[in-house]
Amino acid sequence: MPLIGASETAIAFGVSLALYLLVAGPVLAVCFYAIARKPSDATERAVADVERFIELRERARTELAASGSLDRFIELKDEARRHLWQPASERAHPERRSSKPETPPVSQIMRPARLRVATNRTVRKGEPMRVFVAGAAGAIGQRLVPQLVASGHHVVATTRSPEKLERLRALGAEPVVMDGLNALEIGEAVARAEPDAIIHQMTALAGMSDLRRFDRGFAVTNELRTKGTDHLLCAAEAAGVRRFLAQSYTGWPNIRDGGPVKTEDDPLDPHPPKQQSQTLEAIRFLERAVLAAPLEALVLRYGNFYGPGASEQMLDVVRKRKLPIVGAGGGIWSWIHIDDAAAATVAALEQGAPGIYNIVDDEPAPVSEWLPYLADAVGAKPPRRVPVWLGRLAAGEVAVSWMTRIRGSSNAKAKRELGWQPKWSSWRDGFRQALTDDGTAAPSRSPERPAA
């Protein structure tokens, strides 16, 4: 005789199944979600299709010049944008396209400009300009706006937050609320501003800390660098904007072979750590899309910012001795004081020829030099040292690459062509005297600070 009958077996089976589903269900759901998830990140799609996108935009321009047909121009530009921002499956089967397209048609973005593809206004050298700063409330924007105003320009400054409007007004700008991922808002804001120049300073890096998930931390920034750039360029063309400057970055994107210091002509890293691959592709997209646009286009590759509003988070880590030197600390970094970056931007706006410029100081330096120096400047104990294997285990591949392999950047072109010279030509003086607005090294709050 069986110890348990059929009904007891069924109950036991049912209980086991329920327990199994309770435990395994969420795990399975997460796995299914990860597998079935379509590539939601616009960056992936943008990167894959950038060649075709630029080609279609070129055709739109050529056909407009040849035929003067604005309708055809808009049609081709819409096709380009669809190509870039719609999943391949939707492009192949337009009937499946959702009724609310993610990317509004070009004609809508251009509507505020009354569908004119304006001829660029001529601004004579030295004349004040109307300058539209997209992302004006961030670390660089807050230092840039007053310098632009002091140089006589009229600045229209954007933020997403109504609470920041007064702050921007106090800097001397005409403030505007605008979301950098909303094409219609951008079209509207640019058309109303009627700017001679746009400066794209939109990033979303506040609070970025986890280097192991680098691309994830940069996801919104990457969207701003791809989608946001595309929207701004589209609006710029519609409103007849003459000059366009965009923030890029130099440092880890440099190729990690050969000499320690790279120029604008050196290639970007063909094999970045995989955690940074999407971010590098977004940088590539931004630079190519901007330089291919029918404007006077300049890309400013800023080095690592430091100074008021730009380095507090890093200083905190240094004070707490949470930034060790990994291996020999041979990774080369290029720094730039935030006010020097702003001054270079004004110089580029006023007199830069189209192209790419590294905006860095005169002294690219290995981690083994600048990090102990910075610790000393802020009154912290010297950084710890850890072997590469431990650095990799604790902080991942990106951190090891930054500490041991990355290359620095040369500012020769910017100094030669922009008539610009960084006030803080070396991070050595900058770290000692200009980390805060009162001209001193930031006071240490670390409990580990050695007695004076």
Ligand SMILES: NC(=O)c1ccc[n+]([C@@H]2O[C@H](COP(=O)([O-])OP(=O)(O)OC[C@H]3O[C@@H](n4cnc5c(N)ncnc54)[C@H](OP(=O)(O)O)[C@@H]3O)[C@@H](O)[C@H]2O)c1
């Ligand atoms: N080269 C470098 O080393 C470098 C470059 C950039 C940033 N950083 C560092 O990153 C940290 C954070 O940078 P941050 O203070 O400039 O802040 P952030 O969060 O990167 O914001 C920068 C600007 O972009 C705007 N923005 C963000 N998302 C937007 C969106 N969806 N649409 C429109 N505008 C948008 C912000 O405007 P809202 O007013 O709407 O927030 C702000 O004006 C700082 O420590 C900074 O030094 C370093």
